[in-house]
Each structure stands twice: as C-alpha cells, then as structure tokens.
Amino acid sequence: MTPHHHVSGELLTAYAAGTAPEAIALFVASHASLCAACRARLAAEEAVGGALLGAIAPAPLNDLLARTLARLDEPVAPAPAPPPRHAVLPPPVMRLLGGEPTWRRVVPNLEIAELPVRLNGNPAVLTRLAAGSVVPPHTHAGWELQLVLSGGYQADDGRFDRGDAHCADPSVSHGFRVDADAPCVSLLVREARIIPKTLRGRVFCWFTGA
Amino acid sequence: MGLAAPLEPAYVDWASVPDGDVVRAIAEDRDREAFAELFSRYASRVRTFLVAGGLAPTLADDLTQEILLEIWRRAERYDPTRASVTTWIFTICRSRRIDALRRERVHLVEVEVDPGDPVPSHELGLDRERSATALRVALADLPPEQAAVLDGAYFAGKSMSQIAEEQRLPVGTVKSRVRLAVERLRVALSGGAP
C-alpha cells in the first residue's frame, strides 16, 4: 500500500545532507523504507549532493594515491548481514534492534519500547496503542514525528495507516482515535515533551511519562 | 616455446572511460589502473568535501584514503540504476563524515528495503549519469544566494538554523532558499518535466 502522508522536504534534505540527528534519520529512513515516492525524492536530494561534489575542481594530492594503492589487498571485514525481516517493523528499526522489541506497559492501553537513539534527551520509541484508544488533544513544545507501522487511526488532520508519516510542528494541536478493530504500532520521535490541552490529557501524560 | 604472445593486456586509455565503466572494471576485474583513474577523479574532491565539513587536514587525508578503499571494496555493490557514480561516492562521504564528526555514537541510518520490494517502473529507465550531467549544469546556473545555502547544508554539514545564524538571515528564508534550489534542481534531474 502506498502511504498518503509523507515526510517534509526539509527532513529529506537534512537526511540527504547528513545533518539530521540520528533519531530523525531513523524516522526518515523508516518512512522511506515503506514509501517508494520518498525513496525517489531522497535519490534526487542525494543527487544534489553528488552534483555539488562533482562541481569541486580536482587538485593534485601528493603521495595519497601510492599510500592507498599499497592498502588495496588488506583483508576486509565482511559486510554486515541484512537485518532480520519483520512483518511490522521496517529494516532501519530492525537494524537498530536486532530482534523483537522489549515492550513495557505504561497505562492499560499503551505499551512502549525504547530504541537506543535520542533526540534532545528524548528516546525514540515504538508505541503500541490498544484498539479503540483515544489520545487526547495536545500540542508540542517541539516537533513530533509519528510513523504508523501497523493498524491505523483517525486524527483531526486526517487518516493515518501503515507507512503514513504524521509530522506535527509546535503550532499543531491534535488528538486521535485508534481504529476499533486493531491495535496501532508506531515509531515516535519527539523533540520535547507534549503539552496536554485537557485535564484528561494531563492525567494521560502523567501516567505515560510523556 | 616459439614467439610468445604479448603479455601486455590491451591498453586502455582510462582517462576517456566514463565513471560507470571505471567502477565496473574495479568491481568485475579488480583493475588497479581503473582504481587509480577513479582516484585521480575523486580523491581530491572527497578531501575538499571533508575539509569543508570541518575536518582537520591530516584527518581528512586519512578519511579520504578510507573512503577510496571503501569504493574499491564495495564497487560490486554500486547500482547504476539507483544513482550516478558521483552521487554514490557522495553518500559514502556523507556516512564517513558523520562517523568522524559526531562525538555521540551516531551513524547514518540507511534506507533499506525488504528484498523483493519492486523498483517503481518509472525509475527503471532513468539514466543516472545523464541526469547527473543535467544537474551539474543546473547547479552552475543557480542564483548565488541559493547556491550558498546548499553549500552550507551539504558541504559544511550545517543545520538550517546554523546557516541562518551565519548568514544573518531568518531561518524561514534559509529554508525557502533550500526548497527553491532543490526544486529547481529536481526539475533539471527529471529532464525538465515539472
């Protein structure tokens, strides 16, 4: 299935130029693993980097060639094996985890699994919300990036299914309701804690440590 | 034995061979002359790229060597249907620069697709080397203020807010210049189709 919600050009450029923090690179790579359109956009952004590299005028380099030629026969470590395949988690997440995530239940309808990358001290996490869960409206002190990996939900700003990237900047206030028939697993990368809009949301945040 | 057949391999004027064929000779024949040719085309560019990104000259020398060795070792993994040789080398430089510059344990998470995921049909027929040439032409034509922000992002490895601070511009202006530049180059890349 083709995703309907994509990552922004700004995030793609940061990834292509190599300036994205690792958690954001993980998010972009995970979406791109599930989205052929964004793989093509990324290829174009990387081609820009290639063109810039190609535009540099070559210059002589004293003895570097001789030193490099002398090392061509050095033994080479084998390339790392591809990560194990997973029905839900995309290859970049599996590369990081190596196996099944360790889920921890934080409230009755929410489990999370921390990933070994952080953004401003906030770990990137996998979240698993029970079918029918409601996430109360909230805003963010920074970016919040959510990639749906299984199940789906209806938010104020659209419908989100597997592969869809839900990117909220600090100006966006949103809440959402998970489909009644299946739990929803997402990759969640946040710059800052979320700011609840209601008492119910405050209780939710207090419980979940969000 | 009578007259020995000449042992010299066929003479190849590597300087006139396109990038893609040079890489193929490295991958398939482990041809050292082909490697020396690719080295002469790219090593100093790689080094300039690394120094622009803030690496000390001696570190840049070491890393240039590592990157060129990686090209030698990974040549058979180069896929001409996915990127031009220059773009492929750029992505290797990018990963190595991230490894070298960041103090935290950070690496570029690579896009990986489960095997068997089909390549979209409109991507199959693309001539990456030809579009790379079109892109270089478009790049030379960019307005200087757009070229400057691209340089900051891709070469100096700076975030949009760092570029904004240095060039004393609002972040929004830097972002829109990058978008305009990338959009213009993307059009050139796809053969002029918007």
Ligand SMILES: [Zn+2]
């Ligand atoms: Zn996409």
